[in-house]
Amino acid sequence: MDQIRVVFLGTGAAAPTRERNVSSLAVILDGATLLFDCGEGTQHQIMRSSVRPGSIDAIFITHLHGDHLFGLPGLLASLGLNGRSRDLQLVGPPGLARFIAAIPYRGTPYSISVLESEGGAVYVGLGFRVDAALLEHSVPCLGFSVIEDDRPGTFDVARAAALGVPAGPLFGLLQRGSPVSVGDRVIHPEEVLGSTRPGRRVTFCTDTRPCSASVSLAWRSDVLIHEATYTSDLAAEAASRHHSTAAEAAAVARDADAASLILTHISARYASPAALLAEAAAVFPRVTAASDFIEIVVPAARPPAAS
Amino acid sequence: MDQIRVVFLGTGAAAPTRERNVSSLAVILDGATLLFDCGEGTQHQIMRSSVRPGSIDAIFITHLHGDHLFGLPGLLASLGLNGRSRDLQLVGPPGLARFIAAIPYRGTPYSISVLESEGGAVYVGLGFRVDAALLEHSVPCLGFSVIEDDRPGTFDVARAAALGVPAGPLFGLLQRGSPVSVGDRVIHPEEVLGSTRPGRRVTFCTDTRPCSASVSLAWRSDVLIHEATYTSDLAAEAASRHHSTAAEAAAVARDADAASLILTHISARYASPAALLAEAAAVFPRVTAASDFIEIVVPAARPPAAS
Numbered sequence: 001m002d003q004i005r006v007v008f009l010g011t012g013a014a015a016p017t018r019e020r021n022v023s024s025l026a027v028i029l030d031g032a033t034l035l036f037d038c039g040e041g042t043q044h045q046i047m048r049s050s051v052r053p054g055s056i057d058a059i060f061i062t063h064l065h066g067d068h069l070f071g072l073p074g075l076l077a078s079l080g081l082n083g084r085s086r087d088l089q090l091v092g093p094p095g096l097a098r099f100i101a102a103i104p105y106r107g108t109p110y111s112i113s114v115l116e117s118e119g120g121a122v123y124v125g126l127g128f129r130v131d132a133a134l135l136e137h138s139v140p141c142l143g144f145s146v147i148e149d150d151r152p153g154t155f156d157v158a159r160a161a162a163l164g165v166p167a168g169p170l171f172g173l174l175q176r177g178s179p180v181s182v183g184d185r186v187i188h189p190e191e192v193l194g195s196t197r198p199g200r201r202v203t204f205c206t207d208t209r210p211c212s213a214s215v216s217l218a219w220r221s222d223v224l225i226h227e228a229t230y231t232s233d234l235a236a237e238a239a240s241r242h243h244s245t246a247a248e249a250a251a252v253a254r255d256a257d258a259a260s261l262i263l264t265h266i267s268a269r270y271a272s273p274a275a276l277l278a279e280a281a282a283v284f285p286r287v288t289a290a291s292d293f294i295e296i297v298v299p300a301a302r303p304p305a306a307s
Numbered sequence: 308m309d310q311i312r313v314v315f316l317g318t319g320a321a322a323p324t325r326e327r328n329v330s331s332l333a334v335i336l337d338g339a340t341l342l343f344d345c346g347e348g349t350q351h352q353i354m355r356s357s358v359r360p361g362s363i364d365a366i367f368i369t370h371l372h373g374d375h376l377f378g379l380p381g382l383l384a385s386l387g388l389n390g391r392s393r394d395l396q397l398v399g400p401p402g403l404a405r406f407i408a409a410i411p412y413r414g415t416p417y418s419i420s421v422l423e424s425e426g427g428a429v430y431v432g433l434g435f436r437v438d439a440a441l442l443e444h445s446v447p448c449l450g451f452s453v454i455e456d457d458r459p460g461t462f463d464v465a466r467a468a469a470l471g472v473p474a475g476p477l478f479g480l481l482q483r484g485s486p487v488s489v490g491d492r493v494i495h496p497e498e499v500l501g502s503t504r505p506g507r508r509v510t511f512c513t514d515t516r517p518c519s520a521s522v523s524l525a526w527r528s529d530v531l532i533h534e535a536t537y538t539s540d541l542a543a544e545a546a547s548r549h550h551s552t553a554a555e556a557a558a559v560a561r562d563a564d565a566a567s568l569i570l571t572h573i574s575a576r577y578a579s580p581a582a583l584l585a586e587a588a589a590v591f592p593r594v595t596a597a598s599d600f601i602e603i604v605v606p607a608a609r610p611p612a613a614s
Contacts, residue, residue: 015385016351022381040381041348044323064411066384070377074329074347077373078322095411102409104371104402105446139412 004029004148004200004298006223009045011264011290013207013229013243014067016041020292022067023265025225026051027146027202032125035059036144036204042071043078049293054082058123060130061092062206063141064099073103080108087111091122091132093140117142128199133217135208138242143208143217148199152177152189160192200298203258206265209239210248218256222298225290226252227265231275246276250283259299264290311336311455311507311605313530316352318571318597320536320550321374323348327599329374330572332532333358334453334509339432342366343451343511349378350385356600361389365430367437368399369513370448371406380410387415394418398429398439400447424449435506440524442515445549450515450524455506459484467499507605510565513572516546517555525563529605532597533559534572538582553583557590566606571597 005028012020022039026049033055035042046053053075062068072090079088088110090096097114100106115122118140123130127149132142155175157167165171165187170180179188203218206227218224228246230238238245244252246263253261261284263276270276273289280287312335319327329346333356340362342349353360360382369375379397386395395417397403404421407413422429425447430437434456439449462482464474472478472494477487486495510525513534525531535553537545545552551559553570560568568591570583577583580596587594 015388016354018354021351040378041351044328044348044351047323047325066381066410066412069411070381070384071347074373074377077377081322099409099411102406103373104376104406105373 002030004146004202006202006225006262006296006298007049007051008264008290008292008294008296009042009049009051010037010039011266011292012067013227013265013267015268017268019271020266020268021045022071023062023206024071025204025264025290026056028055029125029128029146029148032057032128034123034125034130034146037062037068037206038071038075039067040070040074043075045292046075050295053079054084056088057125058089058091058130060122060132060142060144061090061096062143062204063093063137063139064095065139065207068207069099072100073106076100076103076106076108076112080110084108084110087113089123090114091117091130091142093134093142094118095140131217133213135205135213135217136211136242137207137209141207143203143205143214145201145203145217145221147201150199151197153194153196156192156194160187163187163191165192200300202298203256205252207243209242210244210252214252215256218252218258221256221258223260223262223296224253224256224258225262225264228263228276228280228289229265229267231270232279246280247283250280250287253284253287258284259286261287262290262296263287266290309337311453311509313509313532313569313603313605314356314358315571315597315599315601315603316349316356316358317344317346318573318599319374320534320572320574322575324575326578327573327575328352329378330369330513331378332511332571332597333363335362336432336435336453336455339364339435341430341432341437341453344369344375344513345378345382346374347377347381350382352599353382357602360386361391363395364432365396365398365437367429367439367449367451368397368403369450369511370400370444370446371402372446372514375514376406379407380413383407383410383413383415383419387417391415391417394420396430397421398424398437398449400441400449401425402447438524440520442512442520443518443549444514444516448514450510450512450521452508452510452524452528454508457506458504460501460503463499463501467494470494470498472499507607509605510563512559514550516549517551517559521559522563525559525565528563528565530567530569530603531560531563531565532569532571535570535583535587535596536572536574538577539586553587554590557587557594560591560594565591566593568594569597569603570594573597 009024010021317328
């Protein structure tokens, strides 16, 4: 797999503003497009972004609050109008299927499969899977982690030649982890492959209090996208409304040993995310703030862990 | 009542485009704001328009297809977040109440009353009422007409004085239609009032085939807003999809003796409405095409009927 890209489609909280639409983002892998959350107007944002709606393979809904959900009926309808015929997978917390069933005159010319989950593996694609975990919000809410399969170590061509393996199909077998016979000798993959490289990991936690479930789900993520609805002066409001402050999001990133943190779900009261960023950076320096339509490329190799 | 104003919020068909959002418009009268249709993204359009969302008194849904409906859950939620406490009236075809009931975690801090109608008087405001009629679409679909109360005729001050009526409270009684006694003589209102002036009328017909129900509902409307999804070369498609061509919309305006026609619900295939306008004008010349965010002031007096 080459590039993994995150496209932010809606980075605000609760209600749309002129600057930030309600929650949605796309994770685009080689040959797969995954949408996470679908607030009202997501199809409008997609139209203005690099995401091709027909390429969406699955839609993951964190929870059934409107700012994460109410764009779904319209997107489903427009996919049908655009001629979609292949199946679409939906994943979300319990209640999602009932919401989908209540859409009047849905009549989409493709099949929709709804997986209601309270955590665990929820989707498997070519070279990756998606895990979910129940976070801590006022209603059942899932965090999601896109986890690339571990990649085989680098193939040592010189070493293989020295062991007498002829170039050709046997190289491929070794690269894919199978032992091969050369004359009367068996060559094992580990003799010619460097150590396995862990797959990349992108984790999305919104809406939630900082919690151990987020830390586990985000463990050593290359990119952790975490809600940061409030600054620390509103910590009490963050707690009572089951949200996080920017500093709390940063503590999750630190405790999860994440490589980078992106703040999202930013309250309309902040014209600029500067204060949120400053508070987060004091806890976890490798932090930035999302804005609608920015795109992030997940680094191919994880930087050394912070000391 | 002074001004009646129509604000177009979404003038496209089926799915949003960069130029036209899906269906919605506001009719703003003295002290009343009525929303008709609420396609996805209507709250976003309202935010960019002169309509104050908190001033909305009632929302009328023509039918339960998504491009007329899917913005309603988000608008209801945002009205609540903005602190609305007064009741909200919803009006639409049968099935609307079930759709509203299926919204997860609605929790709006105000009461919602849903009137499901198949035609007739559906709303009464100060100085106006709203009538509905069942049109001809693939699913139950209502047209709506905002009908200003008839206004009393002009008070003839000189005539009243000549009849011996003293200036003061008796003038007011006569203006409001009550007879008054002056000495031993009774003066009747019709002796000092010109003939009653009919109230203004704004009618909204979408989505529908041209039909007699539209003609009746739109009868002598000052402004008829009618869907015109297609040009005449696609008349067969208009018929099979239960829509209207621009020429068919114009024929409804002509048959209803409307003062003016505004075309809306325009298919995304038309980059410009020029062809739609030309075909409509050949049938009914007082026609224009809506675009998102245009505002129309309903004329205070109806022009003479076309010959």
